[in-house]
Amino acid sequence: MDVLEFFGLSSDLSGIEIMFFGAAVLGSGLFLIWFILMMVGGAVGDVAGDIFGADIGFDADLSFKALTFQGISAFTMMFGLIGLAIMSADYNSTLALIGGSISGGTSMWIVAKVFQGFTKLQSVGNVRMDEAIGSRGTVYLKIPVSGTGQVSVTFQGNERTLEATSNGDMEIPTGTYITVVDRIGT
Numbered sequence: 662m663d664v665l666e667f668f669g670l671s672s673d674l675s676g677i678e679i680m681f682f683g684a685a686v687l688g689s690g691l692f693l694i695w696f697i698l699m700m701v702g703g704a705v706g707d708v709a710g711d712i713f714g715a716d717i718g719f720d721a722d723l724s725f726k727a728l729t730f731q732g733i734s735a736f737t738m739m740f741g742l743i744g745l746a747i748m749s750a751d752y753n754s755t756l757a758l759i760g761g762s763i764s765g766g767t768s769m770w771i772v773a774k775v776f777q778g779f780t781k782l783q784s785v786g787n788v789r790m791d792e793a794i795g796s797r798g799t800v801y802l803k804i805p806v807s808g809t810g811q812v813s814v815t816f817q818g819n820e821r822t823l824e825a826t827s828n829g830d831m832e833i834p835t836g837t838y839i840t841v842v843d844r845i846g847t
Contacts, residue, residue: 681744688738740765804833
């Protein structure tokens, strides 16, 4: 069985059609391998580190630019598929090269925008306790006269349970509404 016939193509392809077919197979294969390795649990960094003998970290400086492995494989795959589709529709090779390049460039741009969108999902998890001052909440565990209890306070967009002491000489029972007036320690 001929490989081209397996993909529904005739055996009498021109040189440029073979180039488009090769680009489509190469780009699709690289994309599929990368996807499988990512699903295995981040094995891509380990495999790439073993191959190149380096510790490869996929941080924001490397991963979120247009010329990434994902972007190049997307370009190659779409360049080949669209170019081959245009050639199969009996258009000339110049139109197929232009269409393949535009679709490849567009797919590379989309991949870059997707990764750029991933950066917006990042958040800083640092708790700045000074921002709790002035926040309102409720007593979670009663605060004794000369001891500590716990309060539930919402600040920095999250509800947190924190240790608390009374600033007076009275016990504060569970469920009492409070306002944070100061911070002691960390």
